[in-house]
Amino acid sequence: MVSLRRRTSRSRHKRASLEEGDSRDGEKKPYNRHLYLPLLLTGALIGLVAVPRVTENLILIQSFLGAAFLLLVWQLWLFIHVKRAAIIPSFKIEVRSQHYIQALVQSSVFVYWGWYWPPVYGMLWIMLGQLLFAYGFDILLSWSRQKNYVLGFGPFPIILSTNLFLWFKDDWFYLQFLMIAVGFLGKEFVRWNRGGKKVHIFNPSAFSLGLFSLVLLATGATDISWGQQIASTLSLAPNIYLFLFSVGLVVMYFFSITLVAGSAAATLFLLSAIYSGWAGVPYFVDSEIPTAVFLGLLLLVTDPSTSPKTQLGKILFGGFYGLGVFGLYNLLGSLGAPTFYDKLLCVPLLNLSVDRIDRLADYIALRIRSSFPVAGSLDLKNNGLHMALWAMLFIAMTAQGKTDGMHPGDTIPFWQETCNSGNEKACKRLLELETTYCFDNSGWACNELGVHLSEGIVTPSDLELAFTYFSRACQVRFQAACLNLLPLEQLQRSSPKIIDLRLILREGGRNLLEMSERDLYSRACDHQWVFACDRVVGTS
Numbered sequence: 401m402v403s404l405r406r407r408t409s410r411s412r413h414k415r416a417s418l419e420e421g422d423s424r425d426g427e428k429k430p431y432n433r434h435l436y437l438p439l440l441l442t443g444a445l446i447g448l449v450a451v452p453r454v455t456e457n458l459i460l461i462q463s464f465l466g467a468a469f470l471l472l473v474w475q476l477w478l479f480i481h482v483k484r485a486a487i488i489p490s491f492k493i494e495v496r497s498q499h500y501i502q503a504l505v506q507s508s509v510f511v512y513w514g515w516y517w518p519p520v521y522g523m524l525w526i527m528l529g530q531l532l533f534a535y536g537f538d539i540l541l542s543w544s545r546q547k548n549y550v551l552g553f554g555p556f557p558i559i560l561s562t563n564l565f566l567w568f569k570d571d572w573f574y575l576q577f578l579m580i581a582v583g584f585l586g587k588e589f590v591r592w593n594r595g596g597k598k599v600h601i602f603n604p605s606a607f608s609l610g611l612f613s614l615v616l617l618a619t620g621a622t623d624i625s626w627g628q629q630i631a632s633t634l635s636l637a638p639n640i641y642l643f644l645f646s647v648g649l650v651v652m653y654f655f656s657i658t659l660v661a662g663s664a665a666a667t668l669f670l671l672s673a674i675y676s677g678w679a680g681v682p683y684f685v686d687s688e689i690p691t692a693v694f695l696g697l698l699l700l701v702t703d704p705s706t707s708p709k710t711q712l713g714k715i716l717f718g719g720f721y722g723l724g725v726f727g728l729y730n731l732l733g734s735l736g737a738p739t740f741y742d743k744l745l746c747v748p749l750l751n752l753s754v755d756r757i758d759r760l761a762d763y764i765a766l767r768i769r770s771s772f773p774v775a776g777s778l779d780l781k782n783n784g785l786h787m788a789l790w791a792m793l794f795i796a797m798t799a800q801g802k803t804d805g806m807h808p809g810d811t812i813p814f815w816q817e818t819c820n821s822g823n824e825k826a827c828k829r830l831l832e833l834e835t836t837y838c839f840d841n842s843g844w845a846c847n848e849l850g851v852h853l854s855e856g857i858v859t860p861s862d863l864e865l866a867f868t869y870f871s872r873a874c875q876v877r878f879q880a881a882c883l884n885l886l887p888l889e890q891l892q893r894s895s896p897k898i899i900d901l902r903l904i905l906r907e908g909g910r911n912l913l914e915m916s917e918r919d920l921y922s923r924a925c926d927h928q929w930v931f932a933c934d935r936v937v938g939t940s
Contacts, residue, residue: 434488435479438536439475442475445464448525449465457571464529471540490549491539491549493551494552501650506561509643509647512640519626523567534558537581564699566612583604594755595709602752603748603751630740631690638804645803656704656786658786663715663718666793671723686807689803701750709758712765717754728746809829813928834848837900838869841903844873851866855891871885895931921936
């Protein structure tokens with residue numbers, strides 16, 4: 401009996417000791433358990449090194465491993481710091497619609513665009529690596545500042561937005577991870593008081609995109625990125641303006657950013673029309689608003705957290721973005737720099753000015769109400785009305801051929817006619833188009849370049865370079881070019897062949913390899929090629 405009591409007493413004491421130990425262990429578990437999250441993310445990032453898309457390039461492998469090494473070293477430091485300071489890192493789960501809706505819309509752009517430009521799909525594993533790095537970096541940054549991390553979809557729109565506008569090539573891909581890190585550092589450290597809250601000043605992706613764009617411009621290193629190709633290949637997807645308009649409506653419906661996008665688009669449409677009427681040529685060459693700029697005014701500058709709060713402020717904000725893009729396009733072009741940076745450089749400056757824009761809007765609204773008391777009774781916060789007006793503007797522009805469909809700048813005869821009338825800008829654009837098509841193996845385009853260089857009218861004479869272009873055209877069996885290699889008194893020209901039409905009629909899209917000859921001639925006639933119109937009439 402005594403023995404039984406002793407055993408019972410010992411077992412109770414043992415259970416109490418275990419419970420006390422479990423309790424002590426429970427006090428340690430939170431930070432140990434939470435520290436596993438960035439470790440798992442880092443492990444997944446390392447695991448991507450085995451993916452064929454990554455293994456095909458040594459520097460890409462090193463970039464992934466370097467990013468993972470940074471996270472591991474940081475975790476080791478944080479583990480030691482946490483243990484010494486008795487701090488318990490933690491996080492709370494908070495799913496914000498602003499983040500996942502933006503991410504879904506951005507993802508739809510990648511899916512549609514990638515269907516027509518395969519390199520986009522080739523970047524999926526690379527973007528996953530960036531996303532893993534972004535989560536790990538953001539968590540560790542928050543814990544290092546002794547903050548409770550908010551776990552949700554926050555990094556998704558930042559990574560997707562960044563990749564919609566700029567990728568670094570594989571041999572320089574470590575700069576992509578650096579760009580992501582800079583974006584999150586800017587979000588964490590560059591803050592101000594707004595509306596009684598401490599919030600970040602800059603749109604994180606726009607901040608890093610703007611900063612790295614400046615560096616690439618200053619160093620003349622644009623070629624280490626895919627920026628130019630990204631900006632130009634969006635138009636490979638058919639009806640891209642209609643698609644972007646449609647997905648943009650989703651963001652507008654949920655976050656009331658219609659006034660920003662609408663005023664930016666209206667400003668650009670208006671300025672383009674004024675310039676075209678004055679100069680006789682389109683300002684943006686082959687569109688009223690380039691597709692990448694249209695994407696930017698819908699999904700980059702419209703971040704609700706870093707744009708004005710007042711309705712008039714949003715209109716001014718969008719208008720200033722349109723003015724900024726318009727001016728930067730001309731400035732960059734005059735400096736001989738790539739013009740695709742126009743949509744990226746002005747966003748951080750606008751983010752920095754939102755308070756002043758709101759104050760200016762309040763001042764203007766006050767003056768309007770004092771002069772026109774009836775204006776105070778108007779409801780300007782009706783987002784449904786804003787969306788309806790935006791839809792009307794887009795439909796009107798589409799009806800005039802200012803969005804999808806053939807643009808005057810897509811047609812060679814337009815540039816030939818305008819150049820012949822003495823417009824230097826048209827002559828410059830004509831040479832650019834013919835050079836592009838020549839390097840795509842259009843014999844007609846190469847022969848035209850050779851003629852221009854021989855005549856010395858459109859461009860300064862260069863007989864040696866002209867001979868090179870004639871030879872290139874002759875190699876693809878363009879007969880007029882072969883004759884121009886002979887010492888004839890008169891230079892020979894000829895109409896484009898079918899293979900040439902498949903290139904020069906593509907209107908910024910894909911080569912027309914599957915189009916029938918009949919349809920090609922019909923399309924060429926729409927482009928004002930006289931020989932094609934004669935062929936269509938003759939066939940009829």
